[in-house]
Amino acid sequence: MPAHDVLVVPGVPALLPEHAGLVDPVADLRAAVRAAVPGLVGEPPQPVTVLASPPTPAEVRRSAGPAVGLRVARHLLAEAGATDVREVDARVAGEVPADAGRLLVVANGSATRTEKAPGHLDERAEGFDAAVGAALASADAQALAGLDLALAAALWADVAPLAALGRHLAAVAATGLTWTAQVLHDDAPYGVQYWVVRLRAA
Structure with a gap:
């Protein structure tokens, strides 16, 4: 059965245990994620498919292993007790397996919202993030599938999984079902947009 239950989370390194510190830089985000992931996994645990981007060229050069988003997903799902996890590369254009179970999508908006952001300030970032946020909040499959990935790359935004998600939403909607969305967190700390x-x- 196609995934009818989806959770979007950001691939934030600060969510990984090796980056834990005395002061939590993303406390509100961490609380939202920890509250949401167990609900996706379910009790007893249901199969979960992770849709995430492959390693960046920088990660490949550093031989960092799996992409940070995938490492975050693995950590969050293990913490929530998931036992049946499948991983899908977002480059495969939304070919989410027909028996995907539940879907964890790892993506974030721009990292260019302020001068001190990782990618420094880009005036296009706020409008881009607003458009992506609106598409998520309204479960707009067409808007998500049509995201400008070239602009996203310029803004340091990891939204290829959201474009793939858009195609999945459209495929499920074509069966006669209607998507609803609940925004649990929407913030841009340190100039990086997270949802x-x-x-x-249903």
Whole structure:
């Protein structure tokens, strides 16, 4: 059965245990993620498919292993007790397996919202993030599938998984189901846009 239960979370290195410190730089985000992921996994644990981007060229050069988003997903799912996890590369254009179970999508908006952001300030970032956020909040499959990935790359935004998600939303909607979305977190600390969004089809 196609995934009718979807959770979008950001691939934030600060969510990994090796980056834990005395002061939590993303406390609100961490709380939102920890509250949402167990609900996706379910009790007893249901199969979960992770949709994430492959390693960046910089990660490949550093031989950093799996992409940070995938490492975050693995950590969050293990913490929530998931036992049946499949991983899908976002480059495969939304070919989410027909028996995907539940879907964890790892993505974030721009990292160019302020001068001190990782990618420094880009005036296009706020409008881009607003458009992506609106598409998520309204479960707009067409808008998500049509995201400008070239602009996203310039803004340091990891939204290829959201474009793939858009195609998945459209495929499920074509069966007669309707998607609803619940925005659990929407913030841009340190100039990087993060969302936690739950989507369900019924």
